[in-house]
Structures are given as C-alpha cells and as structure tokens.
Amino acid sequence: MIENKRALFFSAILLAVCMYLMFPYPDNQLIDATATFMSFPIKTSQGFRLIGIAGSILFVLALVLLAKGLKKYHVRTILLVILLFTFSPKYLLAFYQDTLASGINAVTYNGDGTCQFEERSEALLEGTCSIVLKNRSNEPVTFALEFIDSNDLEDGMRMESLMNTNGPYPITIDAKQERRVNLTELLDVSAIPQHITNGSSNRVHIRLIEPGKSRTL
Secondary structure, three states: EEEEEEHHHHHHHHHHHHHHOOOOOOOOOOOEEEEEEOEEEEEEEEEEEEEHHHHHHHHHHHEEEEEEEEHOOOOHHHHHHHHHHHHHHHHHHHHHHHHOOHHHEEEOOOOOEEEEEEEEEOOOOEEEEEEEEEEOOOOOOEEEEEEEEOOOOOOEEEEEEHHHHHHOEEEEEEEOEEEEEEEEEHHHEOOOEEOOOOOEEEOOEEEEEEEEEEHHH
C-alpha cells in the first residue's frame, strides 16, 4: 500500500503543521474572514492573510505528497484526511477544555448569539442580546464580556459593540454548566456619530476578558 515512505513522512509533518495553524483556539480565527479554504482565513476585511494562504498551500502540498506516498486508495484516503481536518479540531478542543483548561480557556460559545436594537429617542437605543456559554471546567469561572461588531457593517458603523456602552458585563458560570446570558440595556449613543438606529444580528462575536488574558469568539 505504501509507495514512498519519504513522501508519507513529509505529508504527515505538513498535516501536523496545518492542524496547528488552523486549530480554532484560543480565538476564533474566522471571525473577520471574508474568504476561507478549509478553516484557513484567506482574506479578511483588512486584506489577504499570508498565514491563511501559506496554510492552504501547505495543506494542498500535504495531500499531494500523501497521494504520492500511496500505491492505491488515493481518493478515499484524501477524503478521509479532509473529513478529519474538518471535524477533529472540534473534538480535540472539547477534550482539552474538559480535562486541562481553566478560566476563560474552558469556556465555549456555540456562535448562535443574537442582538436586537430599537431606537427609543435620538440619543437612546434599547439593546437586547442573548448568547449561550458553557464552562467545561470543574471550577466556576468569572470574566468580563464585551461585544464585537460584525464585518458586514459599513466602515465606522457600530452595532453590536454599542452594548459595550454599558459594559463590560461581569459573568459567572458554575462548573460544568451551560448558561444563557440575556442582556437588555438602555444605551446612550449621543456621543457615537455612526451607529445603527434599528436592526438585529445573528451569530454575534464576543470577547471574554479576565486579568492578563482575553479570547475572541
């Protein structure tokens, strides 16, 4: 089954490097991505990302070497590797957070948070946000929560981050617990020149903060 051991060896090395580069931890690398390959962010609102382009090239090269190193079953082996790279990071991350992680490193976010804003007056908006967070560690975790604007907004326009006017928000989640965080705030936006007046968003991005550390999810 093995055609070229040297090619298989270098393929394994490159795949390990790619796994390291694309691992979704501690931050969500795709938060500002406008173009992706696998889980590599190729382009963001700031332009092309060299590390994403390099990772994509290395991944393709690893697959070429993998095919070169095998006598047969090339297609099914490549498909298996692609599936492993698609799904295994999620389970590897869950295992790490269940066993070794602590503090905000042990917190997961399913990405399905929502925010809605309604104008109450020229200077006031009512903002309502709901997100679900889970603490996978064996100890309670306390952190500050901030909201991050999505990359779909026009330059300078603010939406989700308007919630930070009254934030950051102190959050505590008990050990091995999942918590839905519901926030409703009356926001003074009189000093913010560019902001939405009414609207809603899904899959909002957030930042978790504890002394000396933060995570963007």
